[in-house]
Amino acid sequence: MLTPYDFQENLQQRAQYIRNRLRLGSPVIGISYDVGVMLLALKRRGRKVYEIYDRLMFSAIGNQADVENLRLAAIDFSHQEGFVRSPDDVTIQRVVGFALSPALKKAFGDPLTTPFVARALFAELHETPERDQFYTLNYDGEFLPYERFAVIGGTNSAEEQATRYLEAQLSSTPSFETSVAIALTAWGIAYEAAQQEDIDTVSEEAGRNRLREMLNEAQLELGVLERQTLRENRFRLVPQEQLEPFLRRL
Amino acid sequence: MYTTSGDFYELLQRYQAQTGVRVPLLQSVNAPADPPNAALEIHGTTVIAVKFKGGVLNVGDRRATAANAVMYDRADKIIPLDDHTLVAIAGAYGRAMEVVRYLRHAFKYYARSQLQPMSLDGKLQEVSRALASNLPNALGGIGLFIPILSVYDPDQDRGRIFFYDVSGARFETPEYGAAGSGSERIRGVFDYITKTKGPFSERPMEDALREAILLLDIAADLDAATGGIDKVLPTARYANRDGVFEVPETTIREMVQAIRAGGNA
Numbered sequence: 001m002l003t004p005y006d007f008q009e010n011l012q013q014r015a016q017y018i019r020n021r022l023r024l025g026s027p028v029i030g031i032s033y034d035v036g037v038m039l040l041a042l043k044r045r046g047r048k049v050y051e052i053y054d055r056l057m058f059s060a061i062g063n064q065a066d067v068e069n070l071r072l073a074a075i076d077f078s079h080q081e082g083f084v085r086s087p088d089d090v091t092i093q094r095v096v097g098f099a100l101s102p103a104l105k106k107a108f109g110d111p112l113t114t115p116f117v118a119r120a121l122f123a124e125l126h127e128t129p130e131r132d133q134f135y136t137l138n139y140d141g142e143f144l145p146y147e148r149f150a151v152i153g154g155t156n157s158a159e160e161q162a163t164r165y166l167e168a169q170l171s172s173t174p175s176f177e178t179s180v181a182i183a184l185t186a187w188g189i190a191y192e193a194a195q196q197e198d199i200d201t202v203s204e205e206a207g208r209n210r211l212r213e214m215l216n217e218a219q220l221e222l223g224v225l226e227r228q229t230l231r232e233n234r235f236r237l238v239p240q241e242q243l244e245p246f247l248r249r250l
Numbered sequence: 251m252y253t254t255s256g257d258f259y260e261l262l263q264r265y266q267a268q269t270g271v272r273v274p275l276l277q278s279v280n281a282p283a284d285p286p287n288a289a290l291e292i293h294g295t296t297v298i299a300v301k302f303k304g305g306v307l308n309v310g311d312r313r314a315t316a317a318n319a320v321m322y323d324r325a326d327k328i329i330p331l332d333d334h335t336l337v338a339i340a341g342a343y344g345r346a347m348e349v350v351r352y353l354r355h356a357f358k359y360y361a362r363s364q365l366q367p368m369s370l371d372g373k374l375q376e377v378s379r380a381l382a383s384n385l386p387n388a389l390g391g392i393g394l395f396i397p398i399l400s401v402y403d404p405d406q407d408r409g410r411i412f413f414y415d416v417s418g419a420r421f422e423t424p425e426y427g428a429a430g431s432g433s434e435r436i437r438g439v440f441d442y443i444t445k446t447k448g449p450f451s452e453r454p455m456e457d458a459l460r461e462a463i464l465l466l467d468i469a470a471d472l473d474a475a476t477g478g479i480d481k482v483l484p485t486a487r488y489a490n491r492d493g494v495f496e497v498p499e500t501t502i503r504e505m506v507q508a509i510r511a512g513g514n515a
Contacts, residue, residue, distance in 0.1 A: 051362050072363060079258065079359045080265050083351060084273065231493045232333045233358075
């Protein structure tokens with residue numbers, strides 16, 4: 001029997017569809033440390049952490065084409081604004097709040113288009129760690145600002161558990177080394193929690209075990225924006241040989 | 251929704267078409283019947299590029315003039331475009347800065363969107379394109395500028411220098427390049443240096459810096475528009491394997507003092 005179009009039901013179905021697909025996504029951990037900001041992720045094939053603008057980077061989980069769409073839209077907006085006005089006017093809240101969020105909301109609410117299957121994490125570098133900013137951006141256009149650290153993962157519970165761990169472990173301005181070590185365990189907790197939905201608190205050990213297992217088929221990717229650098233570009237991907245010591249200590 | 255080629259020019263054109271906001275870079279003036287008053291436009295004067303072993307060095311004085319008035323004594327005419335590239339500009343300051351801003355964005359836009367750096371040839375071509383599109387302005391008597399592009403080439407582990415003419419023609423020079431009002435008068439000195447002391451590309455950076463500062467001093471002696479090295483220290487930047495760096499002011503000051511103390515007044 002044909003039922004009349006129900007707006008609410010439609011949105012719920014769309015959200016359910018997207019959440020199911022995001023659940024398997026590989027988490028991203030963002031931490032602001034003394035001399036920079038980092039986004040840590042595991043990649044299977046393609047890149048996962050991307051430079052957007054001079055002080056802005058991004059990573060996301062979801063459909064590759066949708067992530068690419070978001071990435072390119074953010075890069076277009078940033079460079080347009082940075083040139084027509086000034087690089088100082090390209091800020092995380094303008095890029096996420098005005099350039100991207102309305103388009104996501106529109107695609108999500110429009111029954112005739114496919115919604116974005118993506119959840120993104122943006123990080124913005126400032127002069128001091130206290131002023132660094134993170135924004136998460138959801139498939140429905142919702143965005144939230146964070147300070148010090150931020151997580152995106154496959155489920156709400158995964159994000160909450162990783163956040164709790166980060167909150168307990170991170171000092172006010174951690175060093176690069178401690179941040180990487182903590183981010184790795186947080187990643188494992190977030191991924192394990194997304195797979196084991198009936199467990200409220202995934203242990204650190206279970207998280208690290210899961211991470212070790214995942215590292216057999218995926219590679220660690222760490223993107224950083226450096227606060228003090230002589231280089232023209234603040235963004236760089238940390239080379240694998242510099243990550244090896246952290247993986248050996250797992 | 252977005253450009254697929256990573257072409258920043260295309261992005262700006264679309265922005266202009268969509269918003270109706272006129273991007274000054276994309277506008278050219280109609281050539282007026284009489285050339286405009288030269289005092290209307292501020293010009294940067296002399297810039298020098300020389301190679302050294304493993305890289306390339308740029309030195310420029312700080313003066314900017316309009317006709318025969320000194321307008322500014324703190325102009326920076328050597329600007330990094332990315333981690334391998336420096337541009338030194340002589341001529342119309344306003345237009346040149348706009349193009350430099352454009353190039354910085356164009357190179358980064360390409361690298362960030364395409365996930366690979368723009369090739370050296372692509373960058374050189376982008377500069378040619380910016381100059382070619384500026385030609386109507388230059389012919390109109392306003393906005394004429396000449397860039398020298400200095401690049402560290404990682405494939406060949408050496409510096410490379412390219413100069414351009416006003417229409418965008420590109421030439422690679424083996425050892426050195428110079429542009430601006432004082433440059434023509436010191437061309438012979440470059441030759442004298444390479445013929446008596448060997449090629450710049452075989453000498454250490456400190457030697458190249460000393461020669462370049464001395465050359466700038468000679469240019470200031472022979473050209474009234476060149477600011478020289480005494481009143482305000484020149485700027486110097488270099489590109490090598492590790493990136494693009496500015497020579498610290500103290501190093502330049504010591505070198506200028508040494509040149510003066512050596513009787514090279």
